[in-house]
Amino acid sequence: MRPYDAFLLISFGGPEAEDDVIPFLENVTRGRGIPRERLAEVGEHYFLFGGVSPINGQCRDLLAAIRADFTEHEVDLPVYWGNRFWAPMLTDTVRKMAEDGVRRAVALSTSAYSNYSSHRAYLDDIERARAEVGPDAPEIELIRPFFDHPGFIEPLVDHTLQALERLPEDKRTGARLLFSAHSVPTAMADASGAPEQGYGTGGAYVAQLEEVARLVAERVGGGHRYDLVYQSRSGPPSQPWLEPDINDRLEELAADGTEAVVVVPYGFVSDHMEVKYDLDNEARQTAEKLGLAFERALAPGTHPAFVRMVRELVAERAQGAERVGLSTLPGCPEGSADCCAQR
Ligand SMILES: CC1=C(CCC(=O)O)c2cc3nc(cc4[nH]c(cc5[nH]c(cc1n2)c(C)c5CCC(=O)O)c(CCC(=O)O)c4C)C(CCC(=O)O)=C3C
Numbered sequence: 109m110r111p112y113d114a115f116l117l118i119s120f121g122g123p124e125a126e127d128d129v130i131p132f133l134e135n136v137t138r139g140r141g142i143p144r145e146r147l148a149e150v151g152e153h154y155f156l157f158g159g160v161s162p163i164n165g166q167c168r169d170l171l172a173a174i175r176a177d178f179t180e181h182e183v184d185l186p187v188y189w190g191n192r193f194w195a196p197m198l199t200d201t202v203r204k205m206a207e208d209g210v211r212r213a214v215a216l217s218t219s220a221y222s223n224y225s226s227h228r229a230y231l232d233d234i235e236r237a238r239a240e241v242g243p244d245a246p247e248i249e250l251i252r253p254f255f256d257h258p259g260f261i262e263p264l265v266d267h268t269l270q271a272l273e274r275l276p277e278d279k280r281t282g283a284r285l286l287f288s289a290h291s292v293p294t295a296m297a298d299a300s301g302a303p304e305q306g307y308g309t310g311g312a313y314v315a316q317l318e319e320v321a322r323l324v325a326e327r328v329g330g331g332h333r334y335d336l337v338y339q340s341r342s343g344p345p346s347q348p349w350l351e352p353d354i355n356d357r358l359e360e361l362a363a364d365g366t367e368a369v370v371v372v373p374y375g376f377v378s379d380h381m382e383v384k385y386d387l388d389n390e391a392r393q394t395a396e397k398l399g400l401a402f403e404r405a406l407a408p409g410t411h412p413a414f415v416r417m418v419r420e421l422v423a424e425r426a427q428g429a430e431r432v433g434l435s436t437l438p439g440c441p442e443g444s445a446d447c448c449a450q451r
């Protein structure tokens with residue numbers, strides 16, 4: 109697919125054995141001022157799963173689905189995969205691409221929204237990896253945040269409907285939808301998007317989350333009431349992060365008479381550790397303690413619409429076609445040098 113000669117999936121990475129856990133956490137938190145107690149606590153989440161994060165397996169599944177879809181639709185691009193924090197590391201993959209003679213690649217991150225962690229960090233890591241590889245490194249163009257692409261929305265709608273079906277029948281109609289995304293420091297949220305786009309408090313990140321929640325709830329139908337909640341807060345307690353935390357919101361809802369919730373992990377593309385631990389263990393326990401019926405919708409994963417979206421985004425970028433999206437938000441400008449800048 110001209111002008112590209114390769115496709116690259118970039119993800120977060122996760123440990124795949126007990127001995128990987130601490131080195132992985134050190135990679136993630138280098139220079140980030142995360143308290144030691146928080147690190148020890150998060151390490152325990154991984155040890156509970158034998159030191160294996162589900163994220164790499166989920167990337168392998170997605171890669172297999174993308175390869176099959178490319179083949180079926182005659183998209184003649186070799187498919188590569190590199191992670192920011194664990195093997196296969198992005199730098200090693202970029203070196204391999206250079207050895208294979210790749211000159212210009214199109215890249216997709218497993219991250220749908222605009223903010224430093226979800227967007228700028230990927231751009232920075234691409235440039236770091238290219239610099240480490242040297243002059244033979246290919247050019248790598250990162251596909252824009254895709255939060256409102258129909259291929260991201262449709263799987264969330266399908267999976268929310270499936271989760272509602274799993275609730276006891278008498279609790280379905282009154283069920284509340286909780287849209288859960290990764291919390292970030294409020295300063296990071298406020299600086300998300302491009303400065304000239306003039307987002308107010310919460311920046312592009314919160315505006316995008318509001319739009320996605322609305323788009324999904326509308327399509328799910330049934331008049332379910334819904335909330336935006338946040339999970340996986342880290343950092344020192346003195347630093348403000350986006351709220352409400354999902355567990356606090358569950359307490360309030362139970363006190364107000366809510367009987368059932370469906371949690372939609374709309375901040376993520378797969379059911380990785382932050383979903384499996386923070387939602388399926390922690391939030392579920394909170395709900396059980398409060399007597400709330402609880403179901404968790406699946407993340408997009410390898411939903412056919414999501415896999416198709418990858419090909420459509422590659423084509424959009426290759427053709428310089430207009431951005432496809434279901435919201436009226438502009439998204440980060442293509443090739444922007446100063447969006448999502450503040451860490
Ligand atoms: C916005 C966002 C996404 C979504 C976008 C995206 O997907 O990129 C995301 C994804 C993920 N975050 C992950 C893991 C972790 N994130 C941490 C820490 C942090 N995340 C942050 C933000 C985000 N994180 C922030 C602002 C921090 C504080 C430190 C810093 O400023 O960077 C820490 C350190 C310990 C802790 O404090 O929790 C860990 C272990 C995994 C892998 C899960 C697995 O292994 O399956 C995934 C997919």
Ligand SMILES: [Fe+2]
Binds near residue numbers: 290
């Ligand atoms: Fe994170």
